[in-house]
Amino acid sequence: MKKKIVNSILSLFFIAFIIWQSPNVAYATDTGMAYTYRIEKPDNQLDAEIGYFDLMMTPKQEQKLKINITSLSDKEQTIETTLDSAKTNSNGVIEYNQKNIDKDESMTIDFNNIVTTEKEIVLKPKETKTLEVSIKMPEIAYDGVIAGGLTLKAKDDDTTEKQANGSRVKNEYAYVIAILLRENKNEVKPDLAYRKTYAADRNYNNTIFTRIANSVPTYEANMTLEAQISKSGSKEILYEARQTGIEMAPNSYFDFPISMNNEDMVPGKYVARVNALIGSQSWNWEEEFEITKKDADKYNEKNSALTQETVDWKLILAIVTGFIVIVGIVTAIYYFFVKKKKRANKAQKKKKVNNVQKKKRKSKSDV
Template sequence: MKKLQLFLSAIFLTLSFGLAQTGYARTDDYTVKPIIPENQSNKDLGYFDILLGADKEQTLQVELSNNTEQEIKIDVTLSSAVTNMTGLVVYEPTEIVADSSLKYNLKDYVNTPKVVTLPPLTRQKLDLKVKMPNEAFDGQIAGGITFSKEGQNDKEEDSEGITVKNTYSYTIALLMRQNDNEVSPDLKLKTVSPSQINGRNVINVNLQNPTMTYINTMNVKATISGISNTDIKYTYSNSMMQMAPNTSFDLPIPTSNQSAATRVSEPLKPGKYRLQLVVNARTDNQRKI
């Protein structure tokens, strides 16, 4: 385990614009259960965390059960792990763009059927064919396998004509490593820019983890102070955040009135600002749930 401390202060930005003020999963229909292999790092985990040599191949298995008296089809989707704007690692498919530091995207190294048909009241094993990259590396490839029942995206209307969608999916994380060597942590500040979330003004601080290791237990404290106008001050703090290997995310610092119950969004004023950002975190080779 290694500790990481990042202190960023006296970082200047100029705003010359005007924004408007404005594991094991079960449903009644089916179940999904990973079959833990012998080369699993910890057999008590409810997801895959395998140790496999460079250029080696392996077949992992997931047990699918149809608990209904009708045939059902399950969509299977592979995705690389990403970090969302709240500092949570996401293993299911998203619209988040892969970071530029990502060299090995998990979906390029796993093959599996895209659709599985389950007859009524049956149990079936699904093969996941894994191939490790032929290059040696320290760290982890991280991602997930998502299972969702077909037909859930069909629109349904209630008696008042309101459209309702109920969709359920289950994701099993898959971590792949070649060894147990520790990876030195790194955290980079990439950009600082104005933006909006749900009509509220924020200042996005883009943080990047360019290494093949998790950054766990991230505690973030940020202060943005006006240089042109010293009366302006925005503060933000968050604890127990996490970043997946080779990912980046925009940390949104709100420009709202932090003392007000309604947290009314304030318009960003043109001028120069100073960002002071302190991040304390630790890394290890284990995904934390």
């Protein structure tokens, strides 16, 4: 009986573990790329060991870069190309293919204005073609770096997987090749600027964003940002955030997210106190901003609707299963000890009866 109880408990734990460990997100299957590329590094490449272009240029210089693209497919395919300047995303990471992020006002030389290429290239099965990228440098000399990237993506090369819950996961595959253009190696000192603070949402959570710009044409790394939000006229901290290891692209901005901890937005005037640190250099800002009633209503309604519609059935199932496991364990322990006690009482009672019978037999023999 004891062995059966132990086996039952282990079975309940095993079932709970399997249910809890089952993933509630869909993972894309890596189908691989149907083409590959190789860049031809020109003589003005600064580092021959890296896998992207880092070029030393001169004012008004014109140059063509060459990228050999090879099809690995038995079918004809079209490779689409896009060019974009380097930007900083809301995670504090540099990207080279984010057209949905606006350019910062400090950018005086736009990568897209001096670098051009074909919009697409058609490859026959197993064919290799050379894609040319044209550069035309501005007339005025400058310090720092003009940074951007070339994205290669097979046309319609994405997969859409339908999940059991009705959601869809779209996976896209692309190569991104950075292109960095310099005219000298002069040091450019960091210079950060405050742009604005505003309320919005991030992944359907009410969030305050503080926009900080890297206003010079150089990369910044290992930056630390801290921000505190208070009501205007008050020192009480309502929300705060800190992030380290931030990277910033040249002449780009970073929208630093400050979570509102799942609270509703309240219209009114607020103050953002922001501190930025790069090495031994620091910047501090204290700026007022406003959350309008229109914005508060919009984001509160949006987030409330999502909360009502989103039910994590896997979590509910795990909680119910955990409850059943606990009840099962308690019941099994109770059953085990009650049975044990009953057996002990029965044995003790039997022992007493045997003792009484022995005494009676002894009394008779004495007579």
